[in-house]
Amino acid sequence: MTRRILILGGTTEARLLAGRLAARGGLDVTVSLAGRTARIIDHGVPVRVGGFGGIEGLAAYLDEAEIDLMIDATHPFADQISRSAVAASVATGRRLLALRRPPWAPMAGDHWTEAADESAAVAALGETPRRVFLALGRQELRRFAAAPQHFYLVRSIDPIEDWPLPDAVFIEQRGPFREEDEVRLMREHRIDTLVARNSGGDAGYAKIVAARALGLPAVIIRRPVLPGAETVDTVDAAVAWIDHAFPPASERGV
Numbered sequence: 035m036t037r038r039i040l041i042l043g044g045t046t047e048a049r050l051l052a053g054r055l056a057a058r059g060g061l062d063v064t065v066s067l068a069g070r071t072a073r074i075i076d077h078g079v080p081v082r083v084g085g086f087g088g089i090e091g092l093a094a095y096l097d098e099a100e101i102d103l104m105i106d107a108t109h110p111f112a113d114q115i116s117r118s119a120v121a122a123s124v125a126t127g128r129r130l131l132a133l134r135r136p137p138w139a140p141m142a143g144d145h146w147t148e149a150a151d152e153s154a155a156v157a158a159l160g161e162t163p164r165r166v167f168l169a170l171g172r173q174e175l176r177r178f179a180a181a182p183q184h185f186y187l188v189r190s191i192d193p194i195e196d197w198p199l200p201d202a203v204f205i206e207q208r209g210p211f212r213e214e215d216e217v218r219l220m221r222e223h224r225i226d227t228l229v230a231r232n233s234g235g236d237a238g239y240a241k242i243v244a245a246r247a248l249g250l251p252a253v254i255i256r257r258p259v260l261p262g263a264e265t266v267d268t269v270d271a272a273v274a275w276i277d278h279a280f281p282p283a284s285e286r287g288v
């Protein structure tokens with residue numbers, strides 16, 4: 035019996051999980067992407083792109099596509115789709131597993147100020163002009179328009195066309211990033227403060243390590259609190275969970 039799995043993606047973990055499941059028989063896997071970035075990365079399984087139309091749209095998709103298991107492997111800050119996933123799972127009775135990497139924890143040598151959201155991060159920067167490395171999603175940057183006294187180095191995957199501040203430099207890069215490159219970048223732009231979300235994971239950790247190495251303060255934005263769902267924190271654990279829920283044919287003695 036083929037089991038249908040929908041992976042809500044947009045993360046490295048979603049891509050890796052899809053690749054692992056593609057190699058396994060008995061599963062029909064689709065990855066869903068919001069379509070925020072121009073280039074769609076190959077996932078090794080079919081990809082659908084674009085929002086579902088809220089909770090109702092996602093619930094209708096789950097029913098129409100006869101999804102046996104939805105895996106929310108979206109970014110820890112993508113709270114809207116994660117809320118939709120929980121609500122649509124409850125509405126349809128279809129199973130949900132969340133794959134969420136653990137957050138980073140401050141270590142010796144880190145100088146973190148934790149902020150509840152982007153507005154709190156803007157406030158934490160204070161009045162005195164700073165040279166800020168903003169490693170944030172495109173949609174959150176506009177909060178920093180409230181603090182035009184700072185210089186901003188902004189890194190994004192796709193170009194940002196409508197940035198409202200005069201003193202900013204933009205670079206387009208997709209991770210993973212290396213510590214030595216992050217140190218070089220911060221030195222080159224004379225950065226004195228890092229602003230980052232507590233995304234967790236390896237791909238974005240180099241900037242945190244670089245700030246530590248340079249002795250720079252960092253304003254770290256906490257994750258949104260999400261409604262409860264059964265959660266694993268690694269791709270391996272997700273595969274093991276799926277193997278347990280839907281044992282491969284050989285293990286069923288078929």
Ligand SMILES: NC(=O)c1ccc[n+]([C@@H]2O[C@H](COP(=O)([O-])OP(=O)(O)OC[C@H]3O[C@@H](n4cnc5c(N)ncnc54)[C@H](OP(=O)(O)O)[C@@H]3O)[C@@H](O)[C@H]2O)c1
Nearest residue numbers: 043044066067068085086087088108109112113114115171
């Ligand atoms: N937020 C970040 O910092 C960040 C970083 C890296 C990657 N991403 C990825 O980028 C995507 C969008 O992030 P976001 O913060 O804008 O999400 P969000 O605020 O939680 O979602 C906004 C809306 O976008 C649609 N959407 C989001 N993820 C989707 C997915 N995987 N498949 C289909 N529709 C999706 C949904 O539209 P409908 O309501 O119409 O269904 C959702 O209500 C996510 O896939 C996430 O994993 C986000």
